[in-house]
Amino acid sequence: MNNNNQEDFVRIFDTTLRDGEQCPGAAMSEDEKLEIAHHLAKMNVDVIEAGFPVSSPVQFKAVERIAREVEGPIIAALARALRGDIETAAKALTPAKRKRIHTFLATSPIHMKYKLGKTPSEVLKMAPEAVRIAREFVEDVEFSPEDGTRSEWEFLREVCEAVIEAGASTINIPDTVGYTTPEKYGELFAFLKANVRGAEKVIFSAHCHNDLGLATANSLSAVKNGARQVECTVNGIGERAGNTAMEEVVMALRTRKDFYGITTKINTQLISRASYLVKTITGMVVQPNKAIVGANAFAHESGIHQDGVIKNRETYEIMTPESVGLESNKIVLGRHSGRAGFRDRVIRLGFTPTQDELEAAYNRFLEIADKKKEIFDEDLIALLTDHSRRTTSAKFHLEYYHVTSGTTTIPSATIKLKVDDVIIEDTCTGDGPVDAVFKTIQKITNINPVLNKLTISPVTKGTDALAEVSVSITFGDRTVVGKGSSTDIVEASAISFIDALNRL
Ligand SMILES: [Zn+2]
Structure with missing residues (x-):
């Protein structure tokens, strides 16, 4: 169905480290970003957007390190439609085995007029030019018409055709301000798929913000209408009300495969750990009733529900806690657990500590086990992610x-x-x-x-x-x-x- 992959599946483009990090208070250190990136790679995300290299030397260094050290996913870097930005992004991505430049330019009347101070015809020239520049450095170029959902559809069509001709392989339609609705966003993808010349050569991508609480619904509607990449963040962190939550899209596609008929390649059992990692690193707490990763997401409180679940889990459970990597409150280890059992469990939880880190964590585990009889998975994760x-x-x-x-x-x-x-x-x-x-x-x-x-x-x-x-x-x-x-x-x-x- 597309040029770069015969297989039909929804690509997960994780932007926790770029769009996610843009929200107030979520700034992460280089080591922390790397830790998240390694975990995302383990989860099997298709693309990691590592940052916006031109925005600061700190961003540049983080992207470069992720490009060098994280294997598996495509590493993407963001760049405005400017030669300087694109060159800097390309430079930061140099060590990556698989790399993508993601360049963007606003296409809505309000953004073009007030933010860019450009006319539509200027934008129509700049967009493909940016893609051509990016193609000097990499094969894989993604273009985003910023504020896509408030752009005129005909103009959007023209821009898409121009960037495809210039060599873009992914076209992302951002709902930058969280304005669209599932029906409208779906229609837009259907329109572009049907009317853009060369549409069959590219992957269309959804990028939503949750200002109206619709980010996941909008992204799924895009998928239903032909999008084959979803841009998202772990726990839905991001500017304002946040981005589409990766765990929600992934689990919705998995749980309702009967309806969507398509899934992702994400190892869902690593979702809980990803959520925990992002929560502790950014200090952005997850609301208890948050879908998939909230503390209560799998808690059955009412007696009738508990009774039902005991008789047959499917009475009130559409997904198992195990499918997202929770073996909630199952006692795993205690005072007398040996190093081998500890190591085993740690690795099963998705950690890859060095010998020294493992030793330190084990000693710390023994300390806690002295005070606390039962050590749960959540405790182990806390202990292993305690950076201090x-x-x-x-x-x-x-x-x-x-x-x-x-x-x-x-x-x-x-x-x-x-x-x-x-x-x-x-x-x-x-x-x-x-x-x-x-x-x-x-x-x-x-x-x-x-x-x-x-x-x-x-x-x-x-x-x-x-x-x-x-x-x-x-x-x-x-x-x-x-x-x-x-x-x-x-x-x-x-x-x-x-x-x-x-x-x-
Ligand atoms: Zn965004």
């Missing part, structure tokens, strides 16, 4: 802490921090134990950031559960998110705060 504990080279390291708190005492904290190689100890009081801890750390480090947000979430059920703390701080013009986990929420808060300071 993995970086021994960090500037600040928590050696010891002690707090006193109670209804009739003024909360106070004593903290011993290793700063480089020097141990410094100090004490402060505060409004509560966490406040006292933060004040003491600030006193020792002499850094006084603005605390934007502190989120404490239990990883599993029970009062002995691991708690995961994510803290967002701003210092000068930099905002960073630190994370920590412990069975003790005060300790987890301290670790997350120190982690954030280390990131600064």
